[in-house]
Amino acid sequence: MLDQFLWVIFPYLAIATFVIGHIFRYRYDQFSWTAKSSEFIEQKQLKWGSLLFHLGVIPVFFGHVVGLLVPAAWLSAIGVDDHLYHLGAVYVGSIFGIMTLVGMFLLTYRRLSKPSVLKLSSASDITVNLLLLFIVFIGCYATLVTNTTTPDFDYRATISVWIRGLLMLRPEAALMETVPLTFKLHVLAGFAIFMMWPFTRLVHVWSVPLNYGTRSYILYRKHSTR
Template identity: 70%
Template sequence: MSLFEQFLWVIFPYLCVATFVVGHIFRYRYDQFNWTAKSSEFIEKKRLMLGSMLFHIGIIPVIMGHVAGLGIPKEWMTAIGVSEHLYHIGAMYGGGLFGVITFAGMLILTMRRLTMKNVRRLSSASDMIVNGLLLFIVFMGMFSTLVTNNVQPDFDYRETISIWFRNLLIFRPEASYMAEVPISFQIHILAGFLIFALWPFTRLVHVWSVPLNYARRSYILYRKNRSHTAGR
């Protein structure tokens, strides 16, 4: 393979992951005050709630599908009774459904940010980039699943992309597995790694700020000052 292909399928993924890890450490140590997402709920609430709800309903099954498809070998699926046909149906219809839900939510959130003047004023350049890139990633994922898989039915990403990905995890990268992968899948993968590289430097870091400590906090009790009120 060419040096450019080696860069795309070996160097670039590791570079993005390294940036993801080091960037989070750096930002947590030196920029904790901005480790949050600016809320625009007070400006407009209806579209924010709808888009956010659809996005989160869709993205969790989508992530789980990616974990299963990329992380679990094809032979293991067959061993537990998940045939090629059954897996294909789940990926096409289940993945397609939740992909559409995710895309609809992301589209609403992106259009809200672009078309509402006050929300747009509150948005930074990185907010626009993240919204646009996430929308593009979801779109390319849907296109790959619903279009490319039908146009090229002989292509099986579990025999190419999945093996390439698992080899990356064990530090035995083999770029040749990506040689015959359709361009839509390639773009989807590269854009996915790019969002990981940008993650520490955008509002996406608020994903890790789960307020678990609130569950352990004691209730705050408010009492009237009876002596003060009685003297009035």
Template identity: 70%
Template structure:
């Protein structure tokens, strides 16, 4: 094991996780008023609605697929009756489809932020960086799914990346597992951790502020004022 492997696959992921946790705590305690996503809907609505719809429809299944692929051991899947072929079909074709949907949505949102002058003026540097980084992460994930998997059919990320990933959270990381992983998967993993380090300092924090209390909240009644 060389120093670069130790940094990329042990030190860097832990740094990103620590920044993610500490950054959220610090921002919440010191700057709660910025804990939101500034809306630019009043400037441009059509592209925002379509891009946001496509992104959220795609990213939720993609996240669930990552949880299953990285968090659930291969042997557990086999014991549940999910064969290697069935899992591969779901990961490549299902993941590929939702990856395309996510990429299309993210492309529309990023294009909107950069090409519409009034939206760009409202954006901060962190907004622009996050949009580009998310677009790149989704692209690399889709490339790894649709192209690298076909170019390297013998590669099984559940025997390398998944074990390395779970080892991080069990405090037993093994960077050697990432040594022969294709470059596209490596870039996707590293940029994925990088977005977690950026997260607390961007508008992404609004993810944790889903207004679930609205579901059970009483209706607000509006009555017309009767002038005398």
């Protein structure tokens, strides 16, 4: 029953909350759809933390998409064998993962150590920062340490197959039985952040200013008192 809850019920509950929560907040609470920037309070740590986090998390995200959603046979068919995939996933992925971890650490340290920033932070802001830091840390640990100490484990034959079955409404909780604890924690924490997403500042991810580069300039003219 615990496996069914962790690997079937909880993921579907998180996905449903993610979708329905976004729809509800967009329709009834658009005025709070903001990143609540605290740049005017402190800029240096925010600059480097945000830069490292965003430059790292985007490649990490697409790496997860490929690793989890694209079957190994498909990659092999286009010439990406297991050795080449391993080099990209472990070595290149680790570089961007560590970059994301350092950025997230700076952002979390800034939020908790700067009294003015902490005062403006809500409980959800702090929770999101700590949970994201944990997700990135345990992900890096699983990639760099667990993969080395358990060479027989292949997440593409377990976690990837499980997640694809989950999305196709054919979940198999048994696939997660042999998965190492660090990977399990990474997966569960990931679904937890998806569940919290619609009710936190993370919604600002969907408000990408795509028209920023093409919009008209705002003109400021000096007012004459004469």
